[in-house]
Amino acid sequence: MPNDPIEPQAVYQPITRSAIFIVATLTPGAEHAATVRAWCADVAALVRSVGKRVPGGNLSCVCGFGTDAWDTLFGGPHPASLHAFREFGAGDRRxxxxxxxxxxxIRAEHMDLCFELATQLIGRLGAAVTVVDEVHGFRYFDMRSMVGFVDGTENPVDREAVDFTIIGDEDLSFAGGSYVIVQKYLHDMTGWNELSVEAQERIIGRTKLSDIELDESIKPTCSHSSLTTLEEDGKEVKILRDNMPFGSPGKGEFGTYFIGYARSPAPIEQMLENMFVGRPPGNYDRLLDYSKAVTGSLFFVPSQALLEALAERNP
Known part of the structure; x- marks a missing residue:
């Protein structure tokens, strides 16, 4: 964003071969809150220090805060669209x-870079946080998801990526920031692999080998691609996905870590409603017959400058 004076965090970096996703909760107490605030000023320096050890490793880190944490750590003002994650669906499909x-x-071409940076960042936080979820993701062949289809084909790129992910004058106090939703999905790979390739393609809405979108005349309206495509005033509304497969074959665990960035959480929430409730209701995403969401959180990602300035906040 050479013409934009507000530098965002590394939201729209190129997708790398490795990633670590860490979600943590705050430890109550003023001393712990002060530790987290001070840590905000150290993040960029730690990324630079670790990244210098492997030039070309494309190491980056995006740091986000949940709505309760924002109020506890920084007080007002509050990002306009930051709220608790909204649940959709019911029963087993939720x-x-x-x-x-x-x-x-945390992203890099090599897992050792991700691992070292995660160690340094969490080490600085110490007892101020408790890690409640940590996932180590990897690139799966030619950008395939765990279910075997190419992931992120319709991601916006270049200026379009900025326009869809970075807050502008709609919330000037938080310009340069972004919103991000994360979910951890576990897949029933035994059931999925029992399906024919043709049946899988109708569920996803794209061909498996060539990654070509199915013709509208044959693509079911309940396909994943149909329900996650949004239009507003005749134009498609996009989000930036940086999903990563993860798993442990010995434990029979096979999953996808969904991470979606946008300048407002609204389009991601609409996609989730379409998937889990249906468009219209009942016409839900059939991929959910084989995939279960086990986590879900919404965070605000401040600009790089604001992240460092938050170290001086005191609510």
Whole structure:
């Protein structure tokens, strides 16, 4: 964003081969809150220090805060669209809300870089936070998801990525920031692999090998791509996904870590409602017959300058 004076965090960086996702909760107490605030000024320096050890490793970190954590740590003003994660659906098909005060999205070409940075960042926080979820993700062949389809094909790029992910004058106090929703999905790979390729393609809405979108005449309205495509005033509204597969074959765990960035949480929430409730209601995403969301949190990502300035906040 060479013409924009407000530098965002590394939201729209190129997708890397490795990532670590950490969600943590705050430890109550003024001393612990002060530790987290001071840590905000150290994040960028730690990224630079670790990244210098492997030039070309594309190390980055995005740091976000949940709504309760923002109020506890920084007080007002409050990002306009920051709120608790909204649940959608019911029963076994539900986008669940789970507690999360702090998000770290660490990316690099090599897992050792991610691991070292995570160690340094969490080490600085110490007893001030408790890690409630940590996922180590990897690139799966040619950008495939765990279910075997290419992921993120319709991601916005270049200026379009900025326009869809970075807050502008609609919330001037938080310009340069972004919103991010994360969910951890676990897949029934046994059931999924029992389906024919053609059946899988109708659920996803794209061809499996060539990653071509199915023709509208044959693509079901309940397909994943149909329900996650949004239009407003005749134009498509996009989000930026940086999903990563993860798993443990020995435990029979196979999953996808969904992470979506946008300048407002509204489009991501609409996509989730379409998936879990249906468009119209009942016409839900059939991928959810084989995938279960086990976490869900919403965070605000301040601009780089604001992140460092938050160290001086005292509510």
């Amino acid at each position: 986008a669940v809300a789970t507690r999360g005060d702090l998000l770290l999205h």
